[in-house]
Amino acid sequence: MDSFATNTAVFDSWLHRHYDYISDDIAIADLRDSHEGRGLLARNDIQKDTVLFRLSRDHILNIRTAALGKLKPGNQEVLETLNQWEALILCLAYEMMLGEESQWSSYLAVLPEKFNSLMFWSSEELEKLKPSNVLQRIGREQAEQMHSKLVPEYCLRLGSKKLVEYLTIDRFHKVASIIMSYSFDVDDPEDDPEDDPEDSEDQEEEVDELEQECIKYDGYLKSMVPLADILNSNTNLVNANLSYENDALVMTATKDIKKGEQIYNIYGELPNSEILRKYGYVELPASKYDFAELPVSVIKQTFVDNYLSSLDSKIRETLFDKTAELINDSDYLDESLEDLEEGIVLDSYEVFADADVLPELLLLIQILTTCYESFETDPKWAKKLARSRSELESFVNRCILKSYQLVEKNIITNRCVENLNKCVEGRIAQYGTAQNYEIPASYRDFDRTELASIVLRCEVNCLRNVLNNFPEKYERIDDSKLLKNVLKRKAEADAQKHKKQRT
Numbered sequence: 437m438d439s440f441a442t443n444t445a446v447f448d449s450w451l452h453r454h455y456d457y458i459s460d461d462i463a464i465a466d467l468r469d470s471h472e473g474r475g476l477l478a479r480n481d482i483q484k485d486t487v488l489f490r491l492s493r494d495h496i497l498n499i500r501t502a503a504l505g506k507l508k509p510g511n512q513e514v515l516e517t518l519n520q521w522e523a524l525i526l527c528l529a530y531e532m533m534l535g536e537e538s539q540w541s542s543y544l545a546v547l548p549e550k551f552n553s554l555m556f557w558s559s560e561e562l563e564k565l566k567p568s569n570v571l572q573r574i575g576r577e578q579a580e581q582m583h584s585k586l587v588p589e590y591c592l593r594l595g596s597k598k599l600v601e602y603l604t605i606d607r608f609h610k611v612a613s614i615i616m617s618y619s620f621d622v623d624d625p626e627d628d629p630e631d632d633p634e635d636s637e638d639q640e641e642e643v644d645e646l647e648q649e650c651i652k653y654d655g656y657l658k659s660m661v662p663l664a665d666i667l668n669s670n671t672n673l674v675n676a677n678l679s680y681e682n683d684a685l686v687m688t689a690t691k692d693i694k695k696g697e698q699i700y701n702i703y704g705e706l707p708n709s710e711i712l713r714k715y716g717y718v719e720l721p722a723s724k725y726d727f728a729e730l731p732v733s734v735i736k737q738t739f740v741d742n743y744l745s746s747l748d749s750k751i752r753e754t755l756f757d758k759t760a761e762l763i764n765d766s767d768y769l770d771e772s773l774e775d776l777e778e779g780i781v782l783d784s785y786e787v788f789a790d791a792d793v794l795p796e797l798l799l800l801i802q803i804l805t806t807c808y809e810s811f812e813t814d815p816k817w818a819k820k821l822a823r824s825r826s827e828l829e830s831f832v833n834r835c836i837l838k839s840y841q842l843v844e845k846n847i848i849t850n851r852c853v854e855n856l857n858k859c860v861e862g863r864i865a866q867y868g869t870a871q872n873y874e875i876p877a878s879y880r881d882f883d884r885t886e887l888a889s890i891v892l893r894c895e896v897n898c899l900r901n902v903l904n905n906f907p908e909k910y911e912r913i914d915d916s917k918l919l920k921n922v923l924k925r926k927a928e929a930d931a932q933k934h935k936k937q938r939t
């Protein structure tokens with residue numbers, strides 16, 4: 437037996453000694469051949485709704501059960517002032533430091549030592565993921581800040597000098613990555629809703645944002661759940677679900693499962709970029725929840741490049757920035773779109789594989805199209821607007837109003853669709869050769885270049901979907917009527933001016 441198999445066997449016997457119930461129809465399997473590490477397989481046919489295993493809350497690892505929480509009186513309270521990540525990192529690192537002495541040593545032995553998640557990619561490797569926005573979500577700096585907050589101060593407050601030495605930055609990244617890919621957010625049975633500051637108006641103002649970020653007020657505990665975390669994930673093949681009962685956690689089959697089939701959980705409705713970032717693998721041929729992102733910078737470039745070519749590029753950029761700022765500050769949109777707290781001008785817009793274009797993206801493009809088609813009718817006037825905020829404001833507000841009234845009724849103009857497509861094409865062009873990468877049909881031991889190419893190609897597919905399958909629910913109309921409407925006042929003012937000049 438190699439150490440992989442020995443560790444599995446020791447873990448399996450630990451599970452059978454400690455857990456309330458484990459069905460004989462499931463077994464931990466060695467899936468290294470298909471590059472999935474360990475996983476859970478069905479040994480016999482399993483019917484939908486069958487309980488696969490049940491484990492008591494005493495055997496999950498979190499601040500309430502971990503040795504660090506019991507090391508000295510008051511540790512529970514100190515841990516509760518931290519956020520979920522900080523507290524569980526300290527608790528899990530402490531168990532790892534204890535090694536054989538840890539109550540979870542058989543479990544710790546089956547946790548990974550090597551990682552493919554993005555935190556462990558070099559900067560050259562990360563370059564291969566350009567232009568995906570996933571690069572903005574790696575969080576190395578935040579992790580380093582967290583490390584300097586916890587080590588040495590909190591290790592010492594919790595009474596462990598040894599943990600200061602043990603928890604080097606490299607170990608910290610490993611422990612954090614294990615938590616990222618293995619932990620569950622389990623409701624906290626000890627949570628007293630009365631303690632929740634959001635429920636008490638008097639307390640609400642006293643508790644500042646930082647304090648609210650601590651475990652005390654969360655109502656759940658980030659926890660390591662042995663066996664539940666042996667399940668691999670598949671957004672398309674998911675056939676099991678973990679539910680939380682009062683004193684136990686229960687894994688149940690959500691579909692009929694055939695003998696020999698793998699039992700899959702789902703780690704979240706995540707696109708391949710996020711699956712790679714957090715878990716270090718990708719799904720083939722795609723995740724059910726894939727999306728790409730259309731940055732507002734691409735929208736700006738598209739409008740700046742395609743309109744008002746007779747004006748200086750600086751003026752064109754200023755005009756876009758001011759127009760976008762006015763759309764962002766619009767009181768009318770604020771009131772009309774109560775659900776959209778952040779407004780419609782975002783840093784980027786998610787473009788999903790199999791869903792409609794986000795309504796806020798469509799509305800933004802329709803408003804910009806109405807503004808820019810109007811500007812194009814009189815570039816000199818547009819140049820003047822770039823300098824006069826009040827004049828630009830009243831015109832942009834008119835475009836907002838008229839565009840909103842259309843989009844609200846699922847009507848958009850032909851030019852709006854053209855502009856949306858140009859923005860999407862502009863984004864696709866940023867993917868360079870990844871546009872044509874062929875996603876392999878089956879899993880093999882992908883290197884990081886291949887993993888990056890798969891993520892990029894999945895994003896391109898989402899973008900192409902907009903070009904090829906624009907939702908039919910939108911009626912398309914010619915732009916002329918809308919333009920005439922928004923330009924009515926300008927036309928009247930222009931006519932007045934001409935009249936004056938003639939007399």
Ligand SMILES: C[S@@+](CC[C@H](N)C(=O)[O-])C[C@H]1O[C@@H](n2cnc3c(N)ncnc32)[C@H](O)[C@@H]1O
Nearest residue numbers: 471472473474617618665666667668669715717
């Ligand atoms: C919660 S663990 C699942 C158990 C894990 N396979 C193990 O051997 O410990 C999550 C990790 O499993 C692997 N994994 C999960 N689902 C996978 C899949 N569909 N394909 C490949 N690897 C997967 C990834 O390495 C991921 O970081």
